[in-house]
Amino acid sequence: MKKLVTLALGATFALGAFAQAFPSKPITFVVPFAAGGPTDLVARQLAETMRKYIPNANIVVENAAGAGGTIGAAKVARAAPDGHTLLVWHIGMAATAGLYRKLPYKPLEDFEYVGMINDVPMTLLGSNKLNANTYRDFEAYIRTNGGKLNLAHAGLGSASHLCGLMWQHAVKLDKSMTTIAYRGTGPAMNDLIGGQVDVMCDQTTNTTSQIEGGRVKAFAVTTAKPLSKHPVLKDYPSLQEMGLKGFELTIWHGMYAPKGTPAPVLKTLNDALVKSLKDADFIKKQDELGAIVVTDGRMTPEGHKKYVADQITKLKTVIDAAGQYAD
Structure with a gap:
């Protein structure tokens, strides 16, 4: 013992x-x-x-x-x-x-x-060339033109890849957008700004300055409720508000x-x-x-x-x- x-x-x-x-x-x-x-x-x-x-x-x-x-x-x-x-x-x-x-x-x-x-939080973005300024307009535009548009992401398994998958799954598009994988968030964002790709969903850490600078369009955030205290994103709706029940994604x-x-x-x-x-x-x-x-x-x-x-x-x-x- x-x-x-x-x-x-x-x-x-x-x-x-x-x-x-x-x-x-x-x-x-x-x-x-x-x-x-x-x-x-x-x-x-x-x-x-x-x-x-x-x-x-x-x-x-x-x-x-x-x-x-x-x-x-x-x-x-x-x-x-x-x-x-x-x-x-x-x-x-x-x-x-x-x-x-x-x-x-x-x-x-x-x-x-x-x-x-x-x-x-994540933000759903579009290039400035898209003929839409609100989320409702954006979703209608995507439903009509989805098969002709490109969705950028920063690589398989990246935050932007997962967000894009979840959003397309929730919206139930008849024709999915063509996904284009990049080697990182920076190159994907550059092509969205340049209009080479049409849509992207990415973290606020990477998107806020681009939205504030008017280089891309923002349509919605992926939190359960709007980011009412965020200085840049406070006026954008949440996807749940827009009818995607249960949609919530934070990275x-x-x-x-x-x-x-x-x-x-x-x-x-x-x-x-x-x-x-x-x-x-x-x-x-x-x-x-x-x-x-x-x-x-x-x-x-x-x-x-x-x-x-x-x-x-x-x-x-x-x-x-x-x-x-x-x-």
């Missing part, structure tokens, strides 16, 4: 020592997309804030782009489970489970969930560690994350991006994991209906 107590005390001491030693080297936030995109920006702002809440932390951001985000995610899943390599990813964490026939990891099994960061971001990361380290990371989400400067920067910082139970590992499980089911239904899969 004495030996068992000694072993238990030794294990507890070892975990405590591990937590006290953390971090023992730079912490890397792996972003599974190229630098300069919306997720990269969120990760860099979070890294800057979390440095304040983890003593002696040096946090760097590494971009590991490719294969719809799965290359970066797989890299973190294979990393040493010591809390020094973390994944910052968006809704793709849930979407890839239905989109890819084979994944090099299991979203709900191969990661420790640290917590959710934010919700980012959330979360943080993940490799499976097996010690509980004390995960607690240190979650504590720092929660403090960051309450940090006035971080909230202000997220507001400027049009992002909504999470304040509910999804900040916790358990709450975020349950939310992702629900999202996997929801998104798989849409992806299966569209029949658009990746190898």
